[in-house]
Amino acid sequence: MDTFIQVVLTGFTIGSFYALVALGYTMVYGIVRLINFAHGDLVMVGAFFGWALLQLDWIEGMPMLPRLIVAGAGAVVGTSLLALVLLRTLYTRLIGRSTLGFMLVTLSVAFALEEIVKLIFGAQQKYYPPNDLSSETIDIGGVAVNGMDLVVIGLAGTLMVGMIWFAHRTITGTAMRALAVDHDAARLMGINVSFLIAAAFVIGASLAAITGILSGTYYGRVSFDMGFALGLKAFTAAVIGGIGNIGGAVLGGLTIGLLEAFVQGYLAGAWSDAVIFGALILVLYIRPSGILGERVAERA
Amino acid sequence: MNSNRAVRLGALGLAVSTSLLGLAACGSDDAGGGSGAIKVGVLAPMSGSVSADGEDMVRASKLVVEKVNADGGIDGRKIELVVADDACEAQQGTQAAQKLVTDKVVAVVGGFCSSAALPASEVFHRNGDLPFVASVSSNPKLTDAKYPGITRYIGRDDQEAPVTADYVADLLASKKVAIMNDNTEYSRAVAKSLKENIEKKGTVEIVYDDAIQPGQNDYRAALGRVARDGADTLVYTGFYPEFGILAKQWAQLKPGYRLVGGASSIDATVLTAAPDAVTLPDLSIISYPTASLIQNPQADEFRTEYKAKYDADPGQFGIFQHDAMQGLVAALKADPKKLDAKDLIKRLRDVSFEGITGDISFDDQGDRNAFPFLAVRSVDGKFAPAYSYSPDSGWAATN
Amino acid sequence: MTNRIKSAFTDSPLRDLGDRASTSLLAMLGVSLLIVGALDLYGSDYVTTIAIGITTYAALGLGLNIVMGYAGLLDMGYAAFFAIGAYASAICGIHFQLNFFLSIPIAVVVTGIAGIIIGYPTLRLRPDYLAIVTIGFGELIRTVANNWDYVGASRGLYPLPIPSIGGYQFMTPIQQALLAFLLLGVAVVFCNRLGRSHIGRAWRAIRSDDIVPESLGLPTLRLKIGAYIAGGAMGALAGAIFAARSVAVDPTNFTLLLSVQIIMVVVLGGLGSTSGVLIAAVIFVGLPEWLREFQDYRLLLFSVAVIALVEFRPQGMIPERVATRIPKAGARAARDTEKVDVGRLTVKEPAAAAVDGAPLLEVRGVTKKFSGLTALEDVSMTLTAGRIVGIIGPNGAGKTTLVNAITGVHHATSGTVLLDGVDVTAMIAHRVARRGVSRSFQTARLIDQLTVLDNVLVADYARSNLGLRHALLSPRAIRRYDAAAAARALTVLERVGIDQLAEICPPELSYADRRRVEVARALMMSPRLLILDEPAAGMNPAEKKELVVLLRAIAAEGVAIALIEHDMPLVTSVAEDVVVLDQGRVIATGDPHEVLALPQVIEAYLGAPTALEGGTRHGAAQR
Incomplete structure (x- = not known):
């Protein structure tokens, strides 16, 4: 077994999950300049939506792939709706008014979502039904490649390319990038800011839900507390890559994934979280704008 | 000037308080004596993530107590249970212990999480060594403090390690062993002790000793490293949620080494989490003799009664609470007139009987003299003992 | 005694x-x-x-x-x-x-x-x-x-x-x-x-x-x-x-x-409120203890409580109360006789204005670029103590950017800014301010949670030399300082005509009054150079007249004033010189009446809906 390539493959898989979540973070942050602490928990909500749908009787008879697609679609719709409701009822009135208020509310929403899911589904882990892809392992040159590895990396890659295309080639995407650069100017140019904020929330929530379903299918388990730490690391990824930058989110996600795999595979797994957050602090010391980001306004 | 008033007020407060503090030091406690019901405390996590186990402990306690009370109680006095929730946490544990002390119980039975049981034991010690019959908390520190009031019914974490070392080195005849923990206090303690015990054997080399970070989901990099380091056996000393996913990824990688789970890796959910892995002959798990695994008449009786009363199968650890409660009853019955802490703690140490969890007697530190272990595998979709360990004869295959 | x-x-x-x-x-x-x-x-x-x-x-x-x-x-x-x-x-x-x-x-x-x-x-x-x-x-x-x-x-x-x-x-x-x-x-x-x-x-x-x-x-x-x-x-x-x-x-x-x-404890209690935090701690620890069943819902209920509070009552259960009291009549009297007892605190007065002739502010060839976009190009101007200069130009001409470059909010990409002969080009904003430069903002930016008096008092921070030691150990020194500073703040507020509003919080003020608070805040710093960004916006003609009188009086005390204004009659009536900016460049300087007649200035303004003369909009109307 070739450990190095195995570690790289693992890193890319973990990194793909981080990157998908980081994309949502970076889009919302690019527009509203606020950290949405509840974003990671949307992954958890998506995973549970998917899990609940997979338990339904009428869906159980279907073959695995259409079953997953139906559950995935349901999760995307459900999670997006939740994100929209949260945006309209709780977030909108704070955006642009109170940075601290927004962060406090999203933080509390994160915990409230976890507690609600815990009350409904219990504290125990839930298990996705096994699927053929994740149990089949192919040996490629001494590296055990799981069918789901290819699915995760492939799907995540497609979504990332799609997002980059969206940001640079569509009017909505271009408007979002313009908004990220200069809020006031974009408003003056007649860009509908509240629409773009809603769009960013929905896209972010959809990516989160897909991440949740993928994670459930890939690792087989979901739990009420799976989202927060994932969200934090994804945000770290977005900052390391350059917040507000779509390509940066992908790069940051993969960096964190590879870092995590290499610490586990070569250094000391006990320290892996510390290494990641240490890397974040280091990046902020050396290059506060992240790898691909523009300079963050430094003041004082 | 108003500062004078404040000074006087402060001085008054000081005077009042210090005199009270002096009084408090001479405060008397008259627990146990007299008539009426005998109050017994149950310290268990009734809220938080392991509240199901706490509920299980209370149920097991009630089974014993109701039987005793129906048979006329202790010298005519009934036992009354006082449940205190430690929430599996230090602060709550301290508060729960204080509550039991305030309620003047004659003894406390329980303790699931060491994080709560340790500070609670400190409170009991400071209150005249209130007898603490520890049922499920396995942290060595609990009895290593050598407080006379503590007797413990479950094995110690550092008993698990030598038994596992024997299993790995003698029974499996491993030559190169990898040890993995999950960064929790318990898991690290077992890993550390396991390393020392394996090294003592002199025939086995430790090639890997590291932790994983629970919740990270993907441990293939670490599993790959274990293979690269040339291990023939990987022992995981952490808890079951991560063991499930670890086993699953181990089966996917087919890395060519055995996987052994420690005594906290066993849970029915592992069967669901890693269905492909548990059927492999290379996977086994060390286990305490828990409710579903133990085979003796007392265990059968307990399971039947529990099912009849609560319409549910008992949890894994309630049997320790059951035995602990029976031990307390035996000590109470031995001299029902003298229930003060000083006398009771001596009798609790002298208890000797055959419980669900095996032969019960205690060393001078309050730990079990001999504690059995099992090694289990999945058989027909259920865990079943494959080997059993007894302190006298070591590991042997079960029939 | x-x-x-x-x-x-x-x-x-x-x-x-x-x-x-x-x-x-x-x-x-x-x-x-x-x-x-x-x-x-x-x-x-x-x-x-x-x-x-x-x-x-x-x-x-x-x-x-x-x-x-x-x-x-x-x-x-x-x-x-x-x-x-x-x-x-x-x-x-x-x-x-x-x-x-x-x-x-x-x-x-x-x-x-x-x-x-x-x-x-x-x-x-x-x-x-x-x-x-x-x-x-x-x-x-x-x-x-x-x-x-x-x-x-x-x-x-x-x-x-x-x-x-x-x-x-x-x-x-x-x-x-x-x-x-x-x-x-x-x-x-x-x-x-x-x-x-x-x-x-x-x-x-x-x-x-x-x-x-x-x-x-x-x-x-x-x-x-x-x-x-x-x-x-x-x-x-x-x-x-x-x-x-x-x-x-x-x-x-x-x-x-x-x-x-x-x-959660801090938010529940009320951000900034000591008593609120204490009570919240009692509730947070005590309530689950009192209601054991509550334990399982504790985190959920407290999360929801935090959300509800931030959304509907951001000040928390017990809002902080920190308004500085208005000094009593005795202190006022003391203030009037200019004999405020400031105790051992020595107030750092900015050095007296430079002798006539030497410019107080000198901007030399300042260029400012934002990621490729040139906001200011080779801008030069001077300002002497006691004089009022108007900085005018259409929207987006770079007026505010120039102010930012002078005050250290942004640093010039090239060129130098000299204040009384000292190079302040790369100086941090608060140091520039401490050298006697104070400013108001285009959109009045007051601190909504503080009273008008406290808003003005904030501007006195740099002048006090009390430190952490005093804050912790000598509450009396702080009280004496507060009384003295508040007395002075009231004088300043009186000067801009709003001392009666001292105890009100900014959200309750009219637009014109917010402007006045900004001016008062700037004056509180006893500046040598006062930069006002559209101070007359939202004022009625009578209020504008008062402003003109005030500006002249301030200048007469030897303060240099830079006035950014769209109201041309106001500028011509009060400014001795004007600098006209267009697209980041200076297109004219000199006497207001002469400059405003220059063709390039009229040209620059044609695109902007702002009046050159008499407040009418003929420039825009012709198009």
Whole structure:
């Protein structure tokens, strides 16, 4: 077994999950300049939506792939709706008014979502039904490649390319990038800011839900507390890559994934979280704008 | 000037308080004596993530107590249970212990999480060594403090390690062993002790000793490293949620080494989490003799009664609470007139009987003299003992 | 007491001593003793233990309140300070056999150093980066504690020596409660003093944004680091007490969840409100204890409560009350005779205006580029003391950018800005402000949570030379300073005609009055150069006339004034010179009437809907 390539493959898989979540973070942050602490928990909500749908009787008879697609679609719709409701009822009135208020509310929403899911589904882990892809392992040159590895990396890659295309080639995407650069100017140019904020929330929530379903299918388990730490690391990824930058989110996600795999595979797994957050602090010391980001306004 | 008033007020407060503090030091406690019901405390996590186990402990306690009370109680006095929730946490544990002390119980039975049981034991010690019959908390520190009031019914974490070392080195005849923990206090303690015990054997080399970070989901990099380091056996000393996913990824990688789970890796959910892995002959798990695994008449009786009363199968650890409660009853019955802490703690140490969890007697530190272990595998979709360990004869295959 | 004796007393070191062991401190300690006495008399050990638990949360809440309530910084890793304090104290006890009370200052110092290491690089960045970095910091500390054998790794340190002083041991619950409540009492007093001091006022000013406070001479970075460290020190104190009374520390005590719970306590109580935090701590610890069934829903209900409060009642259960009182008539009289007793505080007066002729402000060839876009190109201008210059130009001409380049909000890409001969091109904004430059903003940016009086007082921060020492130890010096400064602020408010609005908060003010507060705030700094960005916007003709009179009077005192205005009649009536900007370049300078007649100036204005003469819109109407 070739450990190095195995570690790289693992890193890319973990990194793909981080990157998908980081994309949502970076889009919302690019527009509203606020950290949405509840974003990671949307992954958890998506995973549970998917899990609940997979338990339904009428869906159980279907073959695995259409079953997953139906559950995935349901999760995307459900999670997006939740994100929209949260945006309209709780977030909108704070955006642009109170940075601290927004962060406090999203933080509390994160915990409230976890507690609600815990009350409904219990504290125990839930298990996705096994699927053929994740149990089949192919040996490629001494590296055990799981069918789901290819699915995760492939799907995540497609979504990332799609997002980059969206940001640079569509009017909505271009408007979002313009908004990220200069809020006031974009408003003056007649860009509908509240629409773009809603769009960013929905896209972010959809990516989160897909991440949740993928994670459930890939690792087989979901739990009420799976989202927060994932969200934090994804945000770290977005900052390391350059917040507000779509390509940066992908790069940051993969960096964190590879870092995590290499610490586990070569250094000391006990320290892996510390290494990641240490890397974040280091990046902020050396290059506060992240790898691909523009300079963050430094003041004082 | 108003500062004078404040000074006087402060001085008054000081005077009042210090005199009270002096009084408090001479405060008397008259627990146990007299008539009426005998109050017994149950310290268990009734809220938080392991509240199901706490509920299980209370149920097991009630089974014993109701039987005793129906048979006329202790010298005519009934036992009354006082449940205190430690929430599996230090602060709550301290508060729960204080509550039991305030309620003047004659003894406390329980303790699931060491994080709560340790500070609670400190409170009991400071209150005249209130007898603490520890049922499920396995942290060595609990009895290593050598407080006379503590007797413990479950094995110690550092008993698990030598038994596992024997299993790995003698029974499996491993030559190169990898040890993995999950960064929790318990898991690290077992890993550390396991390393020392394996090294003592002199025939086995430790090639890997590291932790994983629970919740990270993907441990293939670490599993790959274990293979690269040339291990023939990987022992995981952490808890079951991560063991499930670890086993699953181990089966996917087919890395060519055995996987052994420690005594906290066993849970029915592992069967669901890693269905492909548990059927492999290379996977086994060390286990305490828990409710579903133990085979003796007392265990059968307990399971039947529990099912009849609560319409549910008992949890894994309630049997320790059951035995602990029976031990307390035996000590109470031995001299029902003298229930003060000083006398009771001596009798609790002298208890000797055959419980669900095996032969019960205690060393001078309050730990079990001999504690059995099992090694289990999945058989027909259920865990079943494959080997059993007894302190006298070591590991042997079960029939 | 005759006045003479009184003043002799007030000036002696004795008074200082009395000040330090002040009434509030004694009163608070009295309250602590009464609570402990009541616990001893009426409470069981169980209740006492809960009370001690409350003191832990209260102390942590008070500390985080400094960071989050006063200074508005979201610290998500506050448990790290708690952990460092607990571990430092425990290490002192176990490895060095040091007395618990001696370990407290060590714990505080160690925490302060950690605070600087984390705070300095992070607080320079966007405010929300602090949140994420502090989470990382919290996890880092916990991981280190979990893996470092010196501190017992995951086992932690156990058992710790029992705190004792002169042979008296704090061992039983009631004794521990005595220790915890006395220390909490001290903490309450110091936190209150800090919150009510000029430093507390400055912290509240930096809560919403950096630019305004910087322009008022507040060193925002230093203030933020100060708040972060002061909060950390409180956390360390709480940690040391926690360790001592649990007789053990281990890494599971210091999780992210704890940090979040402390945040909840502060928000529930009311950001910035000491009494609110105390009550919230009682509820947070006590309620689940009282209603056991509540335990499982605790986190959910508190989360929902925080959401509801932030959305509908952001000030929390008990809103902070910090308005500086208007000095009584006596002080006013003193103010009128210009004999305000400022005690030992020496007010730093900016050096007198330069001798006539030498320019006060000299802008030489300043160019400013924003990522490729040129906002200012080779702009030069001069301004002499006592003169008023109008800076005009259509929207987007670069007027505000020029002001920002002069005041240090942005730094010129090339060129130099000289103030009284000193190069201030690359100087940080608050230093420029301290050299006598004050400004108002295009959109009036006042601090909504502070009264008009306090808004103006914030601008006096740079002039006071009181420090943290005074804020903590000499409340009387702070009170005297406040009285003197408030008297002066009232004079300034009177001058702009709104002294009767001193106790009102900005959201209740009319647009014109907000402008006036801005002008008053700028004047409070006794500037040598006053830059006003559209001060007349929203004023009616009568108010504009008053403004003209005021500006002339200020200039007559030797202050140089730069006036950015769209109202041309106002500019021509008050300005001696004008500088016209268009697309970042100076297209004309000189006498207002002559310049406004120049064809290139008219050309520049044709596109802008702004009047050149008489307030009509003929320029725009022709198109």
